[in-house]
Amino acid sequence: MKKLILILLMVIFSITSVFAKIKIGALLAISGPASHIGKPAEIIIKTLTENFNKKNNLNEQIELVIYDTKSQPKIAIQFAKKLINKDKVDVIIGPNTTGSALAIIPFVQKAKIPTMTLVGGTSVVEPVKKYVFKSPQKTSTAIKKIKEYLLKHNITRIGVIADSGGFGQDGIKSLKKNANGLEIIGIEKFHKSDANMTSQLAKLLKKKPQAILAWTVGSAGAKIAKNLRQLDKEVLLIQSHGLADYYYIKLAGNFAENSILPATKFIVASQLPDSDPQKKILIDFNNQFGKLIENSSVHSVYAYDGFNLIIEAFKKSKEKNIPLVDALESIKNYVGVTGVYNLSNKDHCGLDESSMVIIKVKDGKFILIV
DSSP: OHHHHHHHHHHHHHHHHHTEEEEEEEEEOOSSTTHHHHHHHHHHHHHHHHHHHHHTGGGEEEEEEEEEOTTOHHHHHHHHHHHHHTSOOSEEEOOSSHHHHHHHHHHHHHHTOOEEEOOOOGGGTSSOOTTEEESSOOHHHHHHHHHHHHHHTTOOEEEEEEESSHHHHHHHHHHHHTOTTOEEEEEEEEOTTOSOOHHHHHHHHTTOOSEEEEEOOTHHHHHHHHHHHHHOSSSEEEEOGGGOSHHHHHHHGGGGTTOEEEEEGGGGGGGSOTTOTTHHHHHHHHHHHHHHHHTSOGGGHHHHHHHHHHHHHHHHHHHHTOOHHHHHHTOOSEEOSSOEEOOBTTBSSOOOGGGEEEEEEETTEEEEOO
């Protein structure tokens, strides 16, 4: 009888082991203003999940639960609670917008659910929150890259225009903190839904800046480009890394010409030297998802890195028998599409300025400058 029970236990253990679940929740802006990022991110995460389950990696299967935040922080909170309390997920990927990511932080922190956000805002991970990570570069990293370029070209007087949302205000905060060597001659705010930003730009231009730094995402950046060029055709326009995307040129057209932007390397992958450590993975990613990205948003690549960082952490967690959050903090020299990640308990992003380049819009295309 004991032998039979032992055999049954071994069979049960074997079945449990083979079909063990990694439960991943995703909060994505599948609809709403950020859907150009959320929709392709959903496709990428679903594809990676299917590939993982086919290969039966780690002798486990992923169960994926996705909710549409509709690009709204309140809805993100609602579904974050559902993922935590009802779905009992092991980890969360998303949201896609800084405002939504900031909104869910208290809930994932309290529940101790590791969360890989897909947003640019620095304040999501600074100061460090034990269970909150991000796969895109921090806003402060993009600001430092811009400052480096400006000072190199003796451009010190800048006017700033930023949206009133989480991303825009995070940009102002990071700029003030890292403005050493720059003179900010004025800061103007706007709502992303505003029809135009002519009055704010006119105020800045009266103060004779050498450059206008715009900090926003989506169609608002195209409006700024158009309004600025209608007022002044010469002053340098610098857009945020949130505008380093194909849709910017599509929306702004000729008004985007000569804009300068900090960007991920993906957008100019073919222009990188062969010695760049990311070039191979960038080409491989482009072969798999290039068309999807070209027709949507470069920023959906963050979902690819976010998902793979989580899987890498699951591997380390299993190998070393450590909590998933500690495994995430132990990831070093991980080459992703967005950059080479070096995470720690003091840095939940793990990317520095070397993960970014400066690009310029020339003849309707992005070209690599630095």
